[in-house]
Amino acid sequence: MAINSNNFGGMLPSAITNFTSLRIMTLDYNRIFGSIPAGLGNLVNLEMLYMGNNQFTGDIPEEIGELQQLKELDLHGNKFSGNIPSSFGNLTLLIHLYMYQSSLKGSIPPELGKCQNLLLLNLRQNNLTGAIPKEVLSIPSLTIYMDLSRNNLIGSFPTEVGTLTNLGILDISHNMLSGEIPGTLGSCVSLEALYMQNNFFQGNIPSSFISLRGLQVLNLSHDNLTGNIPDFFMDLRTLAILNLSFNTFEGLVPTDGVFRNASAVSVVGNSKLCGGIAEFQLLExxxxxxxxxxxxxxxxxxxxxxxxxxxxxxxxxxxxxxxxRKKVEPTPTSPENSVFQMSYRSLLKATDGFSLTNLLGVGGFGSVYKGILDSDEKLVAVKVPNLLNPRASKSFKAECEVLRNVRHRNLVKLLTACSGSDYQRNDFKALVYEFMVNGSLEEWLHPITPGIDKARESSRSLNFVQRLNIAIDISCALEYLHRGCRTPVVHCDLKPSNVLLDDEMTGHVGDFGLARFFPEATNNLSFNQSSTNGVRGTIGYTAPEYGMGNEVSTSGDVFSYGILLLEMFSGKRPTDEIFEDSLNLHTYMKAAFPGKVEEILDPILVQEIKGETSSYMWKSQVQDCVVSVLEVGIACSAELPSERMDISEVTAELQAIKEELFRSEDMGAHEVQVVLQS
Structure with a gap:
């Protein structure tokens, strides 16, 4: 059941507790008030429960702890007056728990430590008190982030934090934690961002921090830390932001590594520091x-x-x-992008002098080359913007700004970057990404290329299950950008060529050159982005309201996703020559839905449904699921933003379609394998 993002008001009817067969319930982003019915515990089959951003009050019912099939629970943005129920410890299958900004009181229950499948935990900005339970820091499955910031937590930070060896982001800032920073934090070797500011930590920075080789952001400001600034910070090559301000550090400030850039480091408010680069304005x-x-x-x-x-x-x-001969050494970095450090010389060597044999593609904003980094022989993609195009430089900055703040399995990972000059003193910029061996989704949907033989063309086709999996990957990426980031992000240019596929055919959304952040601490679905810059995105995928100068919005991304989804299953581009006047991909698919779906499907899918290699049960299941997927695509690409689905609803619906596809008891595991490999 999905009724989210509809501005529904009133109280939640008690009859809702009778729907015992429900697996998904999304009520978020409405104006529902009153208390949550205790009878919600009767819905024992629920796997996803989203009730965030409403006006619920009172206590969270202990009975929610009886929903032992629950995997995702979102209660954020409400006005509860009680504690976090200890019964939540019974939700052992839970992977996502969002309860931030919910006016919760009391202490964090140690029972949460029983949720050993949690990937992320967000309890930010409540009124939680007491110490952080060591049990909660002993959940080794936590990999995405743990956010306990902006509460009233006290006591020392438990040494059990060393258990979180796979955690990407940890935020315990703006509390009243005290004592020394535990050295076991050095065991959290996957950390990319660590926020510990505005507490009462004292003592030295642990030497074990030298092990945090992937750290990009470290904020230890406004604490009571002492001692010298460790030299090993200079060796943390990924370190982009280091804030040590308003402590009692003393001695020499290093001048190498991250310390070479004053915009990346803050040491103000430490009166006993000296040295450093001139921009720090410290005494000699x-x-x-x-x-x-x-x-x-x-x-x-x-x-x-x-x-x-x-x-x-x-x-x-x-x-x-x-x-x-005198040779000009290119500058590796510049203040405009202090996040990454890669020299022009290294990239020149990695791409064999940016040779044509390594050229992967050329676009209006620049070129992309394949390369091998010397450091670990890692295969990478090097994107070099054409700086003669003024929009290319802006695109470079936008990608750096977005990708330094996001982290998700379905986003293309930015490894490093270069911003400086080449050997001729010309400005040079480059972004270095993980290399995706299976290219772009565009190449798989439309593989016909001059000079490529028919056998190779047919080998680059996608079956229904692969398309559905990639569609889910993309929606998960968008859901993260819109709802999972600290500051939501609008991509603004979603299309098949910006979806890359790895060796397991997992989809990764890339190219954030047009992406925009939402203003922080806003719940609006759109923000003002001057229309004088023209329509954002690519013709055919851009939301119609952008063409009228409307604001950039998450619903604009949903429109692009809907068009992309229809393209994936119809095989037709939105710019196909058959579309003219009032006929477009959306109206074309909608006119044939649902009675003539077979006529508008990609012929490859029609062949799969009618083929002899699959049983009647499989064919019937695929046919039903195709109709359901197209229904989602049509709903997402509606002309009016208010009529489009929310991206969380999209992800839930597609996941449900996938589960339904494989639910048939008559379809054995052997046939599933045959279909996946066909």
């Missing part, structure tokens, strides 16, 4: 002298060694200038 470090005004023996040795080293360096430099 002065050596101590003895009472007689003489340097100590140790200082003399240091100065002597330094003088010898400088002399050696000068002589070496003069020799190199004499025997070699």
């Amino acid at each position: 470090c002065n050596f101590k002298v003895t009472k007689k005004g003489r340097l100590t023996l140790a200082m003399k040795l240091v100065i002597a060694a330094s003088a010898l080293l400088c002399a050696a360096l000068v002589l070496t430099s003069l020799f190199l200038l004499f025997v070699k």
